[in-house]
Amino acid sequence: MNNEEIHEYCISKPAVTEGFPFNDTALVFKVAGKMFALLDLSEDSFRYLMEKGTHYTNAHFQHAHTETPVGHAALFKGTFPAYNGIVAGNRFDMDKGRVIYNCEDDQQVGIQLVEVLN
Numbered sequence: 001m002n003n004e005e006i007h008e009y010c011i012s013k014p015a016v017t018e019g020f021p022f023n024d025t026a027l028v029f030k031v032a033g034k035m036f037a038l039l040d041l042s043e044d045s046f047r048y049l050m051e052k053g054t055h056y057t058n059a060h061f062q063h064a065h066t067e068t069p070v071g072h073a074a075l076f077k078g079t080f081p082a083y084n085g086i087v088a089g090n091r092f093d094m095d096k097g098r099v100i101y102n103c104e105d106d107q108q109v110g111i112q113l114v115e116v117l118n
Helices: 003-011 045-052 068-077
Strands: 016-019 026-031 034-040 090-093 098-101
Touching: 003 016, 003 026, 003 034
Parallel strands: none
Antiparallel strands: 016 026, 026 034, 090 098
16 A cells, blocks of 8 residues: 555544644654554655664564563663563452553543554
């Protein structure tokens, strides 16, 4: 999909607003004030990432468990799960008496996206 097709797809959804809250090239799409998509309109965005971004050519996790939060914490903190404390994608909530996803929050209203952009 090109930028125009992505833009048309996003604004076709109910109650979508769009704007540039960060800069003049990052177009943000929101529903109920919550961001669900960001479209980079700059011409050099991928060139910038390739020239100045971090590019791993031989990246390996030195731990067995590679759930998303565990891997992100290892990369961002530069430490193993035993040191950064992020050891799983789920956790046991003592108040609820059950296992919950790592970012589950009853205080926040979420948007469930069921369509996939092809």
